[in-house]
Amino acid sequence: MELTSEQQAILDGAKGEYLAKCVRWLVQWGDVMGAERLIKCDNTHALLPVPNLMARNASKDTMDLYMADLKEACQHRTAEGCYCTVHAAFITTEDVDVPENDPEQVAMHNELADLAADAGFIPTFTCAPYLVGNVPVKGEVCAWTESSAVVYANTILGARTTRHGTESAIAASLLGLVPEFGVLLDENRKGTVHIEVSADLTHSTDWGALGYFAGKIAGLGIPVFNGCRRPSQDEAKQLCAALATSGGVTLAHIAGVTPEAPTLEAAFHDDVPEESIPFDNDTLQAQYDALRNITGDEIDACVLGCPHASIREIAEFAHLLNGKKVADGVDLWIDTAKGTKGNADAMGYTRTIEEAGGRILTDTCPTNMRIPYKRIITHGFKQAHYSRGMIECESIIAKTEACVRSAIAGRWLGD
Numbered sequence: 001m002e003l004t005s006e007q008q009a010i011l012d013g014a015k016g017e018y019l020a021k022c023v024r025w026l027v028q029w030g031d032v033m034g035a036e037r038l039i040k041c042d043n044t045h046a047l048l049p050v051p052n053l054m055a056r057n058a059s060k061d062t063m064d065l066y067m068a069d070l071k072e073a074c075q076h077r078t079a080e081g082c083y084c085t086v087h088a089a090f091i092t093t094e095d096v097d098v099p100e101n102d103p104e105q106v107a108m109h110n111e112l113a114d115l116a117a118d119a120g121f122i123p124t125f126t127c128a129p130y131l132v133g134n135v136p137v138k139g140e141v142c143a144w145t146e147s148s149a150v151v152y153a154n155t156i157l158g159a160r161t162t163r164h165g166t167e168s169a170i171a172a173s174l175l176g177l178v179p180e181f182g183v184l185l186d187e188n189r190k191g192t193v194h195i196e197v198s199a200d201l202t203h204s205t206d207w208g209a210l211g212y213f214a215g216k217i218a219g220l221g222i223p224v225f226n227g228c229r230r231p232s233q234d235e236a237k238q239l240c241a242a243l244a245t246s247g248g249v250t251l252a253h254i255a256g257v258t259p260e261a262p263t264l265e266a267a268f269h270d271d272v273p274e275e276s277i278p279f280d281n282d283t284l285q286a287q288y289d290a291l292r293n294i295t296g297d298e299i300d301a302c303v304l305g306c307p308h309a310s311i312r313e314i315a316e317f318a319h320l321l322n323g324k325k326v327a328d329g330v331d332l333w334i335d336t337a338k339g340t341k342g343n344a345d346a347m348g349y350t351r352t353i354e355e356a357g358g359r360i361l362t363d364t365c366p367t368n369m370r371i372p373y374k375r376i377i378t379h380g381f382k383q384a385h386y387s388r389g390m391i392e393c394e395s396i397i398a399k400t401e402a403c404v405r406s407a408i409a410g411r412w413l414g415d
Contacts, residue, residue, distance in 0.1 A: 001031055003023075023175065041141050041175075043142040043143070043159070044078075044083070045169065046085075052105045053370040077174075082173060084120060087145045088363060088368065100371050122134075128337065141159075143169050147245075151240035151241075151243050155239075182250065191253050195279055196276040197225055198280045199283065201231075206399075210228070210279060213283060215247030219249075237307055238381065245385050255267055295394065298410065299375050299406060303380075306335060309334055309340065311343045320401060321356035321358060324408050326358055335362075376396070378398075
């Protein structure tokens, strides 16, 4: 890889060993991916994770080394002009009395959050940074972790980010640099799969179903959706999350919506495939059926807000719960960012939800915390898919109103 004299100097240790290591990470990754240079990055969403139950079998030495590296990263200021936010965690600083929210880990989380803030990171701790102020513009080069947010940035906002992990996003945050490859390049943003949509997409979860279907087909490719209306922000959020759940999608195009795809032809760089794959109402229903493979109707958890809920969604949840009571033995979790919860507190939605027996959870989600359940109901395809493996429970995917009705009844009532 060809480095500038300044980049080479940092690699040679001019700004210390840690930043030299950061350049080395980016150069080695870029070499593997065929990048020819490092380019300026203006926006990052980095993972600074206290591991909690993710490291349940790790030795103390391993944990100490892991945390020491994150703390060392936070001894360096974020790059000048680079807007850096922080991804969701595996625990919460909310007063939640569950054994999975280990107090020692909470203390570590608070320490790391303070260090990150002092270093210039904005401690949003959310999987949906675009809901709390990190909204890059068309063409802005980013380095984002969280696969669903990556797809949203590329597809809905027209920004440019490859998928990042902990090390590369931290390096990008401190250096303001990323290796140039993949969807950062115009030629690699061309659509690869044409999906013609005729299904009636009436709810955000329907858009999740479309994404779940397309991710399986596209794999690492770039699906192009034609024939569907413009999605709302919450519908787009579910679409992008599901695309990154069933497949390895980084970018999709919605013809007439994605900033660089005003037409179907533009999405395919004027090379539209002769064949298209249909997504009709039968295909839509099949996606729901695929995540309703259950052995009973009783539920012990309802999880809403995956990715993290918007204030508009929380208003809807509060409306559906107003004057109602969640069934005994059912935990109703609403996951969101701290900033969004602050708005919900001020608007009275939090009180309505808590009076109904629900709980707003910030920084994380029950699946990330590994809270064990037998059977959950959720409106998010990502949550329904991953909960089966991460907490080994049965899951039911349903639209929001059906989820709330079932949480009140304590059992799956159907659509």
